[in-house]
Amino acid sequence: MKNGIDGTIVAAFGRQYEVELADGTRLLCFTRAKKSSFACGDHVEVSATAPDQGVIEKLHARTSLLYREDAFKQKLIAANLTQVVIVVATEPSFSPELLTRCLCAVEDQELKALIVLNKADLSDRLADARALLRPFLDVGYEVLETCAKQSVAPLLERLAGEVSLLVGQSGMGKSTLTNALIPDAAAVTAEISTALDSGRHTTTFSRLYRLPGGGTLIDSPGLQMFGLAQLSHDALAWSFREFRPHLGQCRFRDCHHDAEPGCALLAALADGAIAASRFAQYRMLRNELTSAMQARNGHA
Numbered sequence: 254m255k256n257g258i259d260g261t262i263v264a265a266f267g268r269q270y271e272v273e274l275a276d277g278t279r280l281l282c283f284t285r286a287k288k289s290s291f292a293c294g295d296h297v298e299v300s301a302t303a304p305d306q307g308v309i310e311k312l313h314a315r316t317s318l319l320y321r322e323d324a325f326k327q328k329l330i331a332a333n334l335t336q337v338v339i340v341v342a343t344e345p346s347f348s349p350e351l352l353t354r355c356l357c358a359v360e361d362q363e364l365k366a367l368i369v370l371n372k373a374d375l376s377d378r379l380a381d382a383r384a385l386l387r388p389f390l391d392v393g394y395e396v397l398e399t400c401a402k403q404s405v406a407p408l409l410e411r412l413a414g415e416v417s418l419l420v421g422q423s424g425m426g427k428s429t430l431t432n433a434l435i436p437d438a439a440a441v442t443a444e445i446s447t448a449l450d451s452g453r454h455t456t457t458f459s460r461l462y463r464l465p466g467g468g469t470l471i472d473s474p475g476l477q478m479f480g481l482a483q484l485s486h487d488a489l490a491w492s493f494r495e496f497r498p499h500l501g502q503c504r505f506r507d508c509h510h511d512a513e514p515g516c517a518l519l520a521a522l523a524d525g526a527i528a529a530s531r532f533a534q535y536r537m538l539r540n541e542l543t544s545a546m547q548a549r550n551g552h553a
Contacts, residue, residue: 290329342370431470482549
């Protein structure tokens with residue numbers, strides 16, 4: 254096999270990556286540098302070092318990159334996406350705050366967003382879950398109700414022709430959804446585990462699958478936190494869809510949208526154009542960004 258061949262990272266395990274070549278061949282690849290900065294979905298150039306192994310030589314330009322970041326560290330999730338599917342469920346209860354964080358990162362990358370309410374067959378929990386999702390529906394996000402154990406056909410239709418990331422808290426049923434969408438997903442996972450001679454990686458890192466009806470799906474580990482320290486204050490405000498008509502309308506250019514006179518966001522909040530719950534989450538996230546910036550400066 255010649256060197257300098259293009260491929261796509263289909264599984265990421267720290268500094269080890271499985272790269273799929275155009276002919277379907279898969280290589281277990283390493284990086285030359287100690288610090289790794291590649292993500293599942295990245296398009297790369299590799300050199301083969303053995304029939305089934307190689308080295309990543311070059312990263313091709315990305316169209317998007319979804320990642321999370323706190324004051325001092327960054328975690329890449331997936332690259333070259335067109336859509337992010339955020340999975341919540343009727344049981345266990347999900348965090349609207351974590352959902353907001355994910356959506357802010359999605360908006361910052363200007364990607365399509367779809368919220369999937371899984372386990373919709375649990376009718377006694379459905380009303381509460383719908384109530385938690387109402388503020389997101391009100392600002393234009395689509396919620397698709399599904400049950401992974403019954404039918405995923407409506408979701409499969411929404412994934413066709415897209416490069417989608419499946420993301421969500423642990424326990425929301427992402428693995429069950431993945432197995433329902435991709436009949437051989439468990440087999441693919443087993444192959445990856447065998448290649449690494451370890452089973453512990455199979456639920457810890459992102460993996461890319463080709464969908465039967467066309468399209469690509471990247472499944473990611475369950476999330477418990479999602480830092481947004483990569484965003485500026487302005488980018489954070491822009492990531493709230495309903496804020497956009499009011500941005501740039503404040504009396505003061507450097508308005509913090511806190512208690513300043515002539516704040517357009519506060520006026521919209523008072524008029525009911527912005528939901529109190531969404532504005533409270535924005536303020537919390539803005540304070541978090543400020544703290545992260547101060548921590549970085551202090552660390553420097």
